[in-house]
Amino acid sequence: MTPESADFADKLRQMEEQANAVSAELPPGLAKTRLLHIVVLAQTLRARLEFGRLKVVKSQPAAAAGEAPA
Numbered sequence: 001m002t003p004e005s006a007d008f009a010d011k012l013r014q015m016e017e018q019a020n021a022v023s024a025e026l027p028p029g030l031a032k033t034r035l036l037h038i039v040v041l042a043q044t045l046r047a048r049l050e051f052g053r054l055k056v057v058k059s060q061p062a063a064a065a066g067e068a069p070a
Contacts, residue, residue, distance in 0.1 A: 004058070005049055012046040015039075 001009070019039045026032040049055075 001050070005055070009046050009049050012042045012049070015042040016046070 016039050019035050019042070023032055023035045023039065026035065
């Protein structure tokens with residue numbers, strides 16, 4: 001795993017931990033459900049990243065409208 005990928009996986013793990021902590025404090029309802037969806041999404045992305053089915057790559061920002069491509 002590249003250093004960028006490892007850093008991204010760590011950030012996803014932090015998202016999971018924080019979302020789980022907040023979720024434990026929320027009463028049942030829409031906000032808690034949405035937060036749990038964020039947890040599942042972060043877990044899924046992290047698993048794909050760690051098992052090689054997802055890659056973190058650097059990209060250049062898209063050219064501003066009206067600019068000719070280089």
